[in-house]
Amino acid sequence: MSLEQSDVENIAHLARLAVSPEELEGVAGDLSNILTLVEQMNAVDTGGVVPMAHPLHMAQRLREDSVTESDQRDHFQAIAPETEAGLYLVPKVIE
């Protein structure tokens, strides 16, 4: 599988990464090489094989519905880049 530069642009946008025009060719090459490695998978017929999402055969455990967390806003926001009036600030959200 060989990725075009436009594919890289699309992927980078989905992942919210900036790839500069100068980097595009190199990144496309690296990703294509990795995909070639990955495509070794096609050597095996997996028809009818149940996909495995977790290594262990366990079911989800359930938590009792009780409030166990208290307000730690100041503590949490001490590590935030930009806050005001208890809110996290971001460039204007347009709906």
Next chain:
Amino acid sequence: MHDKTLTELAAGLRAGEFSSVELTRAYLERIEQFDTDLNCFISVARERALASAERADARIRDGSADALTGIPIAHKDIFCTSGLRTSCGSKMLDNFVAPYDATVVARLEAAGTVMLGKTNMDEFAMGSSNETSFYGVVRNPWDRTLVPGGSSGGSAAAVAARLCGAATGTDTGGSIRQPAALCGITGLKPTYGRVSRYGMIAFASSLDQGGPLTRSAADAALMLQAMAGFDPRDSTSAQQAVPDYSGQLDADLRGLKIGLPREYFESGLDAEVAASVQAAIAEYRHMGAEVVDISLPNSGLSVATYYVVAPAECSSNLSRFDGVRFGHRCEQPKNLEDLYKRSRSEGFGAEVKRRIMIGTYALSAGYYDAYYLKAQQIRQLISEDFRKAFGQVDVIMGPTSPTTAFAIGEKADDPVTMYLSDIYTIAANLAGLPGMSIPVRPVAGRPVGLQIIGNYFQEGKLLNVAHRLQRESDWHLAAPVGF
């Protein structure tokens, strides 16, 4: 005293031969002496360590000490530590101080260990050489021109160089076992779910598992004893009782069935590494174990499968690093998209970005079935291979890594070649099985690791098998020259 194992250090502390404060100072001095060069540590917590050592000494005095009380250790910088930076080897988290402790950190703290600092690692644990760290490469104490392996390279090198009594690490595709092999120490990746992942910054959630890096199997048993156990804050944590690992160490190995997967000894494996591994296996024969040839037919696909599963999960796990609530934020974002793109592109290094993009692609519309679903299916096949094998044998053995430590820079520009250095370790993560690496006969002065893979929750068996070899040999006792 820095050359002692945890067992010996614990005995020394108990007997009053030295105090935890003295021991801690000794390690801090060694860090000061050697680490400018080795670069094992991202953060050293000198004052905090000494305060913690004083508390440990009080516990030892009043008789409330546990096995590890007063032992100075280091944590891989992927485990959140309240009040001390947790960088994950990334510029993204260069300013991140977690508001909580990882469960592993809390458990080892409760056991009375003294945290010396946080060790260097590949950025977000993505790498096999420690070269992707924002904080620079770690040098292998056996030869400073070599990589220590990765991603827990800082922890492995620090233990090998006797800069701490033991260290924690994480293993997503070999990140404990491979650096342990390359640095000549003992590393254990437990069964998925054995050690809590809470507070351990996620790379690939269905593969990540924390474990110890130590000088010996007996030390690993002590560390795992403290680290393992059910955690209600981790849905994937196993509700299995933790056995007494140290108590099983000396069990006899007569009749033990060791499986040697033929796929682990085929082309790609360095001949001298193979010979060294075979020499260790011969030791097991002498101890009365039976060696059986087995096959793991799909193991050749583990690297390919891993490079879909791990990037897919990481592409999602790393979306939270967006410059809004913590971590790196770009200067003067023009708009929301600019905030995301610049914060993430400035904060993440090349390898992390590569894996995010591969994973994004593998999950995207039109490619999900061909990549992600296919990988999940092969994961099932790989897992079934092991299930069949463990119907025949008690443990599986082979090399940890196809080569000894390689030179810094040698593979840095070739991701695919780098990925193949994890060819023997990845399958255990895909299946969720426990695996260990222990040092065997070095090749040209470079350490070699023997990998032992066990069945689910058979850490006790792995430690027993490893310990018996370490009783009969002294490869694990060798220290790099000058340390």
Next chain:
Amino acid sequence: MQWETVIGLEIHTQLATRSKIFSGASTAFGAEPNTQACAVDLGLPGVLPVLNREAVVMAVKFSAAIGAELARRSVFARKNYFYPDLPKGYQISQFELPIVGRGAVEILLEDGSRRTIGVTRAHLEEDAGKSLHEDFHGLSGIDLNRAGTPLLEIVSEPDMRSAREAVAYARKIHQIVRYTGISDGNMQEGSFRCDANVSIRRPGGELGTRAELKNINSFRFLERAINFEIERQIDVLESGGKVVQETRLYDPDKDETRSMRSKEEANDYRYFPDPDLLPLEIDEAFIAAAIADLPELPDVRRARFVTEYGLGEMDAAQLTASREMADYYEAVAKAAGDARLAATWVMGALAGALNRDGLDVTASPLSAQRLGGLLARIADNTISGKIAKQVFESMWAGEASADQIIDQQGLRQITDSGAIAGIVDQVLSDNAQQVESYRQAEPPKRAKMLGFFVGQVMKLSKGKANPAQVNELLKERLES
């Protein structure tokens, strides 16, 4: 030209758990920003989700209430996209294997007709936070208190053909989630939000392109938004244009829908099973325990009201609209000893007074016991219906029981025939001319004229004379 409308609804209902779906933070509404957003809700590095049992119990209840297929095994997936109110960069939801499968509800339309609307699925997921658009030096503020609140997203089949049907369906779902207690259904607080997929087509033709109307938080707006959208699409198609598949936002101030460009791009959500959570497996014991305290459901209760109390279908529907109203009604009926009288009063005087004062039935100053006590006095002829209205108003304003008011104000009906005879004779002698006219009138006209005398007697008795006795006595005197 004829157009047929096709509507499907996606309803997001917040589940009434104490804590969030994957964390132990409180779900209480209205807290200071970010004071109820814990490390898990904020998506800080290293934290992990653990599923709230009660959210699962509530989904099971809903499934039972609509007779749906319940998945014994369901899977949580990640829906990946970047948005500031989505802290982790993904929403934990259920995608391929939702907990609630196919079910159906029956809606009763205003003309008395019934329709069955299919429910495709309902799945558990976490809510996002909120972006506040007040200006912080050109920036937006993010409050993540709501992030992680459990939601049940209920997806209907495209079975509705008009805005009214869509509203009836939404009301039915609202009624069910409130009856079963799985949601407070509070639309102002965003506990019950509707997205509508609207398209038009030629009757019997292929489905048209749909527009998705987002985040509608009242039934009135739902009806208006759909009707606006139908008109818009007809205009587009009839002027030779094409309907574009897009997300549109309803603006109640302008009563129009407009395109939300910001939600358009990057709709590749890259769903995959969340590796931090394991498959949710529920067994028969879990289900039995979950539905053990399920109340009588609205449709069953409505049918029972018809048979047990002899009410009409629409009256029964009105009285069972909410569980609280139905409970209130049944308590009144029991205390009054007359179910139909109770229905008349609850739907009439009580509903009117509640509406006038803007109160919910649960906040009624007049308890069901007290109202029932009043109606019992009508039933046993202690007071007339007219006097009862007067007593009702006194009871609404105060604390006293019907009997206390009747006694204090001397409103007890006069049933003593001697006393009534005295008043009747007084009226007849005061109105001799009318008496003469009555006697000369043809019998068919007399009935109407009798009303005049009854009125005079009631007036003189201050409404207290027993009307039946008055009628009888007047006739006797006038005809003799």
